Amino acid sequence: MVELETPQLNSIFHALGDATRRSMLQVLAEGERTVSQLAEPFDMSLAAASKHIKVLENAGLIRREVRWRTHVCHLEPSPLATAHDWLGHYENFWTNRLDILDRLLRDEDERAANSKKGNDK
Structure with missing residues (x-):
């Protein structure tokens, strides 16, 4: 498990918290750029x-x-892998919650179908 309070994790999320910086990272994913090239699309x-x-x-x-x-x-x-690992904990949390909801809804549908069959007789 990734530690919740690390200076690196805090600085990563701070950096990702700005749309301009996220855009710069997206451009850099395509390849190296000069500072001027990174600045160019922004006013x-x-x-x-x-x-x-x-x-x-x-x-x-x-x-x-x-x-x-x-x-x-x-x-x-x-460093993005560190952030991904931290977020993965919450992905598992929501996946488990949604799986439980799915089971409950299927059980409810099955009970409703069985109840309807009993009323049709």
């Missing part, structure tokens, strides 16, 4: 985009590499 300054990138970097979700004067970003997917 923000390069400095503002760099702040978003820094949050992603601090969470370990991306790696920045300097090539001459160009900063190139790469997706680091392993």
Whole structure:
């Protein structure tokens, strides 16, 4: 079980809590991008985009590499596995609850069908 209170998990969910940063991660899943390329689709300054990138970097979700004067970003997917594991606990919780509901509804349908058969005689 993944620990509930870890600095890494907190920083991952903080980073994922912003739509701009999630969009940047989605673009990086397609391949490396420069900071300018990541900033381009958004109505923000390069400095503002760099702040978003820094949050992603601090969470370990991306790696920045300097090539001459160009900063190139790469997706680091392993921290997403940590978040996925944590969320998986709740997926199991809801799956179990829905399985119980399914059984109850099937039992109720079966009782209603048996009751109707008894009334038809």
